[in-house]
Amino acid sequence: MMAVGKIREENIPVINYTEEVKEGDVNDNQDVQRYFCSDDPFVNGIGVTVLTGDYLPPLILAEVPIKDGIVQKYIGDGLQRTTALMQIRYGNYKFTKNIEDSEIEYQSKVFDENGVAVRDEDGNFVWEKKIFDIKNKTYDDFPKELKKRFDNYQLRIVTYQNCTMEKVSKLVRKLNNHKGMNASQKALTWIPTYARQAKSIGEEGFFKNSMTYSGTDRKNGNYIQLVCNSVMALFHIDEFKKDSKSANAMLEEKSNHQEFETVRNILQRMEKCCRSSCKDVFVKKDISTWVVVFDKFSRLNLPDAKFAEFVQAIPTKLHNVKVGDWSYDLLYKEPGTTGKKLVAQKIDTYTALMMDYLHITENQTENNSIDNVELSEEITPLQFIRENVSERVSEDDVDDYYTLMDDFKNLDGVNKESPFFDYHNELAFLGMIAYSFKSDKDLDNWLVTYTNKDISYSNDQVVNLDNMLADFKEFDKKLTQKLSA
Secondary structure (H helix, E strand, O other): OOOOOOOEEEEEEEEHHHHHHHHHHEEOOOOOOOOOOOOOHHHHHHHHHHHHHOOOOEEEEEEEEEEEEEEEEEEOOOHHHHHHHHHHHHHOOOOOOOOOOOEEEEEEOEOOOOOOOOOOOOOOEEEEEEEEOOOOHHHHHHHHHHHHHHHOOOOEEEOOOOOOHHHHHHHHHHOOOOOOHHHHHHHOOOOOHHHHHHHHHHHOOHHHHHOOOOOOHHHOOHHHHHHHHHHHHHHHHHHHHOOHHHHHHHHHHHHHHHHHHHHHHHHHHHHHHHHOOOOOOOOOHHHHHHHHHHHHHOOOOOOHHHHHHHHHHHHHOOOOOEEEEEEEHHHHHOOOOOOOHHHHHHHHHHHHHHHHHOOOOOOHHHHHHHHHHHHHHHOOOHHHHHHHHHOOOOOOHHHHHHHHHHHHOOOOOOOOOHHHHHHHHHHHHHHHHHHHHHOOOOHHHHEEEEEEEOOOOOOOHEEEEHHHHHHHHHHHHHHHHHHHH
């Protein structure tokens, strides 16, 4: 083991560190060190991080004594970051056109038509703010202010002293024993507004009980991406994106919390009616398709058990039944999993199979479509809260309330199976959260008590909210009396 107390920490400007690497004072080719293997997005990110003064993790070096107090420094951890800095500073690296946050703000002196810096009446320089887009630019293209900012960025350097090459190799192995983010994990970073909600849904029972569960898929974030893909297929099929990064970036811009809650409700209902009987049909590549098909089924006003009956019939009776040129078997064998054309064809085919199996006529479908138009015109969460709790609530507030829902569902002691948390009680639930903000009251203790009560819930959300408010006020009154006694 390396001796305790033999670590030196210091801050070094980028220009000093890269010069040391360039001159060989810091060796970037230790025996077991891997080659540079990062891509353009990584280098882009390092450049933006440095130019915006954001955090960069420490670089770790190791010193190996050669003789008479002379040492050679090696990179123990940070070769990828080091090489990225070197490429930008000396390698004529051109930032790519798809770089994120490419516009860098900086301040510059104001110069007159003769190139002389302008001063104010007190003799101070006059400054102005400017923006430089580094897209398709190299370091040499930077204005001098950004060159200076890049060169002067302070790198945190941690140096292990008095090492042998064997110890350096062990250090490299220990510090590089990590795995980069996979596609699903990276994609989640593109949907920050809904990431927590998607993760919550991805942890629920459908993926554990109604599919062939995989711990690896869970760890890799694949179930979370299935949730996002389902929202896209159900609500944004016209803007369907094949790759997860583009899909999530689109949802971040155009989705809302209600869409994710709708998918949560569909998956909960599918799990409840199908349980573990449809695992051979509910495969990863088809989940978003089945969410859309169930949504269409839910408009038929039939018991959910009928949907389970249909899905269970696919492997035994319906798998080779053709709808036009396609059958379930033919679509299952098609290469690819997430293309818009294939997903749309599966939705159409599975829906047609379902309608035929359930003996749904065209007239019945049309009638139900009329019903659904009426349903779609029901009150929105914002309208409900403004009419029943407070007029001083915005769409952003409602988004915050949806985010808080998950916190309340995971409180210690609450009954997660309570109808309080059912999708059909959503408006009343949101109303209680809005009330807690309006009155500056804490719901936690009341929720534990209320969700464990045997209460009959109404289909009328206003009635539910009124009952909850009355119960909460009584609970709060007793608590206040108890604390003041």
